[in-house]
Amino acid sequence: MPVTDCAVTTRKSLLTEENFARVVVGFVTVGFIAIVVAAAAAGWAQWRNQQYLEAIDHTRTVESRISDFSTLIERAETARRGYLVRGAFNHRQAYEEAVAPQRPLLDEIAALTADNAAQQRRVAETRALLAEQLAFQQQTITLIDQGRFDEAIAQFRNDPSITLTRQLRERAAAMLGEEGRLLGERNAAQTRAADTLFALAALAGILLLIVAAAAVTAIRRYTTDLATSRSALRALNENLEDAVEERTVDLQRANDEIQRFAYIVSHDLRSPLVNVMGFTAELDTARQQITRYFDEASANDPELAKSDAAIAAHEDLPEAIGFIRSSTQKMDRLINAILQLSRQGRRTLAPEPIDMNAMVLGIADMLQHRTSEAGAEIRIEGKLPAIETDRLAIEQIFQNLIENAVKYLKPGRAGVVTVRGRRDGKRLLYEVEDNGRGIDPRDHERVFDLFRRSGQQDQPGEGIGLAHVRALAYRLGGLISCESELDRGALFRLSLPPKFQAGEGVSQ
Template identity: 40%
Template sequence: MVIARPAFSRAVPLMLLAGAILLLAVVLLSLRFANQTRQNSNDALDASGLNNRALLLFSLMQDAETSQRGYLITGEEKYLGPFKRAEALINLQFTSITGDMMKLGISDVTIDRLKRLVDEKLAEMRRTIALKTAGKDADASAVVRSDNGKLAMDEIRQIMTRIDAITHNISFQKGMSLDNAARWLLISIAGGAVLLIILVGGAVYLAIAHARQLEAASNALAEHNEMLEVRIGERTRFLKRANRELQSYSYIVGHDLRAPLVNIMGFTSELERAAGIFAGYMKKPPAARDALTEKAALEAVDVDIPEALGFIRSSMRRMDDLINEILRLARAGSRQLAGEHLDLAELLPETVANLQHRLDESGASIVLSPRLPHVVSDRLALQQIFSNLLDNALKYADPSRKALIHVSGMAMGGNAVIQVSDNGRGISERDLERIFELFRRSGPQDRPGEGIGLAHVRALVRRLGGDVTVQSVLGEGTTFTVTFAADIGSIKDGEET
């Protein structure tokens, strides 16, 4: 013992020194990994923030384009409000993300190209609005049909997609770095744990506490990233769906409005031709007029000109009807919804009562389920939805059998689900989605209508926080399923579609 004591005495300071050095090394290593964790976390948050602001910039461009199109279609000043707001914010938003884009390695060429595209698109929209304001509708339409604005938006969308990919990749890489930092930290702590327990128990406690804090920070960041990805995914799906619907809407409106316009142009040429024949006849002196030219002139005046004018009037009426339907749909989409407590078992009979005359004439029957849910929703919107669906069921009844329509419903979670089923002539499978498009109808076109009812229904249901789907067997019948929020107050701002 006497001999061992000096050795032990010498060993203790050495062991304490070794323990202190090890503790210092562990602490320094922990600080290094903590700093890496903080830096990676900040970089990931910067990437996510840039992605959000880039999405907002693209959303502002889409708002401006939607406002421009609304003004070009209607000519009403109120449609310019979103454009003016977006125009005032776009440059500020672009400036706010320029530094972050450069920081994350996005090239100056890409940033400059994006700036030029944004400026070109804004200039194109300002030009069309100015032409429309000056009454030069044809010039404004020509600018739109040049597709320069569409090409600019397509390229902007491509750049935004690349930015989205870059920021997601950075977030992923930084997340991997966080995992590596935490793993190496645990390894360093485990390697020195035995000696630290023997020599410096307190240091072990601090190291473990620090490791737990790092793990909690890593878990919190992972949870934050997961929630952020979910929100971005939802927003991206909404923007894609809105963009698809807007493109489809623009195409359909342009196509259906162009058809009567082409007719007008064609028969205007016919009118000019007939007028030219008559004018040529009148310019000839009486002695030079023969029976053939006189017959052609009379035919131009009595047949060709009245016929051309009749077709022109018909096409103008068609354009007027289409424009009125578009305006009706636009007004319904912008109306402020007002929630009130409604018992659908009382509301739907009111809708059926408005169709009683047609039911008596056709001998059709509408059977309402007594178990319809209570909701807090917009009365007028629901009346329009179910009035359109019941009207369609009566309109497209199968003449070979008595029309029978069933309406049933239930509450499911936070939604109300209502089904309207009929035994009518049905819808072919290829037309099941097409019927919800503007000015589109399925089957024989032997019933009056403009093809806007179901588009109106889908727009209203989506504003109520839901959607409408259809199932049908040709020759047997059709079932429309309407799902909407049981309480309109539960719909978050910005989720109405």
């Protein structure tokens, strides 16, 4: 491929990055809005489902109390007859045990069905029938207690207890039927609420899949263009020795464009994020005003405090706003991290002689408060070899490694972080070792990826530190690796040239 054609292809590919950034920002914004809407809808559906569950539980409670009441009616009548026939004390006692809870149980049923006029009417009818039933039953019991069995039998034959018992049974059955009807309605409403929740989740999932598919397509297209431009740059060096310099220039331009692209993406992401954060603050202010309104209105109308709107103002809105705020804060931290990595990638490195022992001691002093709280100790093993490199970069590497070692110590175990170094052939080898919780061997490479973390997520962080460490090590012409097992600590090994020279950074 001619040199001019390769250069043109590269420039065209690089010129599309700004449009690509806008597309990515658009996809992220749509996806974020979809997540917020889906979360709000799911919260509403869950709240409605909880209401239906409470109503169903209430209905089942009423049914249980009605069944208990019906059983007590039957037991009282059976015990009276047994006492009449045998005159045994145990039947007399069984009668008293069956009669005693009848009125309190009926009162409880009345309280539970206070919002149902039909049930209240049936409860009133049942109360009247129960009073009449108890009066006839008590007459029989009193005659038997006095030894007047003939009169008791004659009274039993003439009283309407059988009819009253049947009527009480019918009232109980009617009340159970009404509760069964309510239970059916509430079960159907709960099913509809669950169907709505599943539908919303499915819709949100489909929308996110569409957004993800479109984003992946755009990224793959951009990656293909970038790969094409890199292939074109490689072709410049096939047969022409004088094309090496031009290829180097183009590669540097590509790297600069990648850094600029990261900056553009982060900057454009921040604009909609700032809007979301601002509107969230306005929503919270409006929510506080609404809450104050309901509090003031509730003082004059206590029933207003129990309304759905008041509950939403006091409970649902704060929860939803808190979710949005935590999500935007996390995105803000991620954007700041991307900007920091972009700035570090563009910073000009300035090598200088560095006393590594003094530098590590300074880092240990800076982390003294954290190590004291964790009961940990930072040790320097022997004399660390001096190096000539960029001070800020090497400080950031060791500070991240030592800080991570202190952060992920094993609870209940005295923490020790050891820093050592030696010359390894023409290079310098530094090691930072701890006796903490360790890293799963499957995650040794994964921990160096951007936004990736390993193990239990009980410490603050966004998965940026080790990715930043590796990027800095590459820029200094070094390599970094990890050796670790779970519960046996971790060892990070950093290999660097003794003297950094511009242009000897390791390719990423």
